[in-house]
Amino acid sequence: MAARQQLLITAKRWDSSCKTIVEFVPNETMADLERSLLSRYQIPLSADQLFTQSVLDKTLTKENYQARLHDLLYIEEIAQYKEVSKFNIKVNLQLVTSFMLTGISVGAKYAQNGQLFARFKLTETLSEDTLAGRLVMTKVNSVLVLPLVRDGYSNHPPPGVKERVYEAVIEEKTKDYIFLRICKNCVEELGLIPDRELQVELQFQLNRLPLCEMQYALDRIKDNGILFPDIGLQPTIPWSPNRQWDEQLDPRLNAKQKEAILAITTPCSIPLPPILIIGPYGTGKTFTLAQAVKHILRQDESRVLICTHSNSAADLYIKDYLHPYVEAGNPHARPLRVYFRNRWVKTVNPVVQQYCLISNTHITFQMPTKEDILRHRVVVVTLSTSQYLCQLDLEPGECQRTYVVISGRRLWWTSSAFKQLLF
Structure with missing residues (x-):
């Protein structure tokens, strides 16, 4: 030694x-x-x-x-x-x-x-x-x-x-x-x-x-209903040929992935419990959620919050899916990526930097304001940076869809983070 x-x-x-x-x-x-x-x-x-x-x-x-x-x-x-x-x-x-x-x-x-x-x-x-x-x-x-x-x-x-x-x-x-x-x-x-x-x-x-942030998340839960849905009610996902074989859906989606997108894009007027997309590595979970985001953004005034466990997973949505979609002529899908305020800008992928708020010094990142959030229809955060959204007094319903993308080893506390995500 x-x-x-x-x-x-x-x-x-x-x-x-x-x-x-x-x-x-x-x-x-x-x-x-x-x-x-x-x-x-x-x-x-x-x-x-x-x-x-x-x-x-x-x-x-x-x-x-x-x-x-x-x-x-x-x-x-x-x-x-x-x-x-x-x-x-x-x-x-x-x-x-x-x-x-x-x-x-x-x-x-x-x-x-x-x-x-x-x-x-x-x-x-x-x-x-x-x-x-x-x-x-x-x-x-x-x-x-x-x-x-x-x-x-x-x-x-x-x-x-x-x-x-x-x-x-x-x-x-x-x-x-x-x-x-x-x-x-x-x-x-x-x-x-x-x-x-x-x-x-x-x-x-x-x-x-x-x-401590997880403890804070627990204390901010106002209604446990979304965490404990009534299992006596059988959820019904509306189905129609037009939705199942929508020409605007990516042809690479298989039947199970299309079924997941049908559930995710069900109108908010139809009550459904939280939807879990579970599968082994490489089965297309991220791809499916990214396609669902594009599908939801076709609805006027819709908003999506993507929350992942890690920065690398959050950046993947931007680099591989949202950035190419925006570049293809869909400016309405331009995301806002929220990074930890003291993270050094140079350590972040240059493509992702385009969608971040950067401080005047160009060295670190800047925290979003309520106006920054409302200017974007897609917001991408991690579980740790999602707490910044809690401080902005966003009204319930200002985000219609929330995706929690998280590894199985962290699934045990995912529901305690929902208070941060449903805003």
């Missing part, structure tokens, strides 16, 4: 009771709403508060749905926290002022305002082949840094004085490296110099925000 300059160790979690934590400033990634969510949804301190009757009930019902999912989310957070807490990592950080971007973007990132970047190499101990490694790679966006002196020991302060640890933001994750952004305060206090190495102990910090 020493040859790899990396060592996993078990250690007590660092907090204000045992360390002096120097926070990363300015924290540009955290908005007021996000801060309030982190403060509002704290893990219950006792088992009695966590394991309530809703969790112990054998069945999920309309009455216990929200309370049960609240508790399950807290249990999930505890499990993630426990796994990430299993180790700290001792590593040599390589301090740099810039680094090259990988993937679809071309260019480099440069440290500004007295900050520095620091990178360390990944090994099998932090690969996605392990549960802890997967959590670090997907659920962690910051670390606490404890500088070490020679032989891997920290410089213990005088009695009664707590050790200082510094918060650093994870700037980029690649196949081989994790890049950290070191704030100006840390650079100045430690006298850090570019192109040098710094031996440190790192403690990964779980990103609680996604789970």
